[in-house]
Amino acid sequence: IPNDTRISSECRDLLEGLLQRDPHKRISFKDFFRHPFIFIDLSSQISRADEFLHKSIHYEQSGNFKKALDYRVRALDEYVAIIKVDEDDNRRHQLRSKVKQGLVAAEALKRRMRETHSNSASIVPTTTTTTTVSPPENFNLNHNKELSDAYQHCLNGNQLVNTNTFFCK
Structure with missing residues (x-):
């Protein structure tokens, strides 16, 4: 992720979790939907x-x-x-x-x-x-x-x- 890109820290954290090369370090499907950037407050x-x-x-x-x-x-x-x-x-x-x-x-x-x-x-x-x-x-x-x-x-x-x-x- 380019450093000069303006995104929130939550978005950056999510993208870094998704872009991990090692599948074991990558964010899980369940954790993806529980991530603060994605989670829907009902x-x-x-x-x-x-x-x-x-x-x-x-x-x-x-x-x-x-x-x-x-x-x-x-x-x-x-x-x-x-x-x-x-x-x-x-x-x-x-x-x-x-x-x-x-x-x-x-x-x-x-x-x-x-x-x-x-x-x-x-x-x-x-x-x-x-x-x-x-x-x-x-x-x-x-x-x-x-x-x-x-x-x-x-x-x-x-x-x-x-x-x-x-x-x-």
Whole structure:
């Protein structure tokens, strides 16, 4: 690495670890992702997901089920994204639990929305379409059926929100 190159000390340390000729001295695959230059701090993403969850609860309590469902789905999307990249087994387990609870709450919100709309407007369908949508190609759920199902529920929640937006205009 040229001395006149302006890079941080953390970046320099990582590059030197990667460029070792001797494979035994080279940084390992696992250590690469734990290196301070690469490591992803998930705390801000978790805080954002928690904020979405709190907004969902607030809107549900105020009777705005559409916004509550929207924020619930956004929180679930964030939690699933975190689970994919988090290496902390305990935190992943806790987040999976939040996703399961969130799915139950989202289903309850969808039922309440259907009941509310079927009582107030006859043009709103009383059932939702639950088509199976595959995750995008670059969205790997690590062959975890539970997370895949959670993602599918999130998508169905978004479909319901979009359907209600269309019919309620």
